[in-house]
Amino acid sequence: MKIVLVFLISMCAYSAGLKVETFNAGLAHTYVPFAKERLPYIIKDLKEKQSDVICLQEIWEKKDRKEIVKSLKDIYPYAHFTKIKQVRSKKSPTCKRKNLFGEGKFVSCILDKCKGKEGDEHTACILNTCGESMERLKDENRECAAGLIAQVGKSTISALFQVFNPFRGSSLFAYGGGNGLLVLSKKKIVKKEMIDFTDISNLNKRAALLVTLETGETVACTHLTANLADSVSYTGKFSSWKEENSKQIEVLLNTLSEKSSKVVLTGDFNCAFSTENLEGDWEDNCQKILDSGYENRMVSEASVCTFCSSNALNPANTKDIMIDHIFVKNAQTLDPRRTRDVKFSHESREMNLSDHFGISATIE
Template sequence: MLTFFSLVAATLCVSASDSTVELTTFNAGVLAGVPLWRERMPFLLSELPNSTADVLCLQEFWLETDQLAVVNATSDAFPYHVRLETHPSATPPCDATPLQAGLVCVQTRCPSNDSVDQILCALLEENCRSELRAMGQRCLNCLVLGSPNTGLLNDPLSCAVDTGVSYSTTNGLLLLSKIPLSNTVADGYNIATGEIDIYARGYLSAEVENLGTVVCTHLPTPNADRLDAPYFGPVEFNSIEEQQNAYIQQLMNRYSSKSPLFLMGDFNHGPAIGDTVAAEFPQVYQNVLDQGFVSPAETRVGLCTSCLDNSLKSTGSANVFIDHVYVQSQHASNVVDAKRLYEAVLPIGVPLSDHYGISVTYGIPVAEDPIEEWKTAFTAWKDAFREWQKNEEEC
């Protein structure tokens, strides 16, 4: 026969239910170096509002006009967002004098029909280091990314001409959320260290209600055969790997006290997975793990995110897993699922991007209202007492 106290103990075991939050990272590849970038934009604007993600970290929407288009298209589905406000200006991004000097240097020392390859040569081979630095970040962005109408510019001098077009490029990042955000940050690594990059690198962050802190970023990319070439900037890096580690350390210095903490984005590093996925800067990946993180998709998905079977992939010679939703190791047991996204081929014959997306579903214990919890407990106590009385009367 159950005692009164055992009945009370049994009925007071009220367990909290779990809610889940889906965190997704996706490099959209909206820049002239990725094929069909303008043709894919309408499909992105149609697809992103239908995302099942609760928090969505997007990379490579470099132009201000494209970022605003995404924000407008997704505003109903994702009412909260963070991005780097760049205050568009019709003032040409390049001053004619340093631009002319830089172009003469680049064309002389780095002859090529590909303007991106020319800038990479000058930037990473130290051929025109001082001339490129004199151009400034905004000018470099224009040379590589171009204007909304021309994309990768065939005529670099147009970056110094007032065409009436609103020149404005960004760090390429957008953080969208269905959940309220607070304490938002939009910052650049170059702001902290004084570097100049081909593409301005940075990060976004926010406190997500009832979840924790989310950071959205995009680390520098390896450049084909120039993996170990010196980096261009006042702070000298001996390799892209060293540069990535420095940026990871900046994030750790700023956010290590936050918990739970999630790092999302295209990190351009990752582990080898079996025989099908090659490692990309595995030492940097291990560094992130050593800082107390896991990338759940490594084991739960085990597939590449930048893949040779993607018809938009124009660089690289291997399948690599470089897009991550990092979760702190101490909270890894709360991960419910992980999956790869945006694999389907569009009617124009290509996927949404040259990267596939990664989604991680994270379970959040829901704290119960203490008053409601006591009401439930009191009702359970009354029921237990009546049951005990009934059993005593029968005895």
């Protein structure tokens, strides 16, 4: 009888599968509203609604990451993240005065159009109002342009200090050069890896964190380049934001092709499939993943937006898209669904946990 009981218990444990979730927490201070206020609610929700492995994105600041890991340690004893390390321009100063000041120059545009604005409003002004000036700067001095864009959320004085510093090159990535990724796991992690996209990233440093679990699965957690074509000029080494995203997908797929076990590829891919009720965005980039043998049942069977107009943190004219995904290879996906879509009230203001909703699925 004991043998039968043990057998049944082990079978139940096996059939339960591996519940994987991706959630872009939107803790981009000065860019996504109310990051500081939302953090305690995010931690509370992560405690109450659990998965076996969670891929978190946009945990940009070290103190936020530390608080999340510490608060969830009893539930998720295993974690994978990387050191926050800035990359700097090799030349100093990174910019010359003639690059930035004068008729049609970028900083002159900021001083004229964005004077008196602070925080989120100042950031939005820089990204949206002075784009043409930035395009000209990129053609003239691309590293200067990249250094300025990396100062997103900072004051004009702080940004200028970075690029005019004669003793040290400007920082080239926002948020201190971190990738914002954090993997939390209930299952023991037996191997940790990182795919570094620093050389093919612009504005935000991109990467993928890989964990191999004691049960054999490989989970890859990533956050790829976003479509900023309508808000900021591209200052990277490729022709566009889209091409940069595509290149990151190619490197990611080539690296994962060496894995023969069950592979879960999840995160914010910033590309979306068009469906009956959702718009597409860089769909051919996403299609490359399916063409490499991965499946995405959320798209085919339970298509819902993860970046939505209904989200209290997004403008009402936001197009409804699914840019957060769980792709699987050599495995089956069960019960794909949207997560983290609850609203809460903070100081009489209704808001969501993040500007994204999450996705979860059970992998067998």
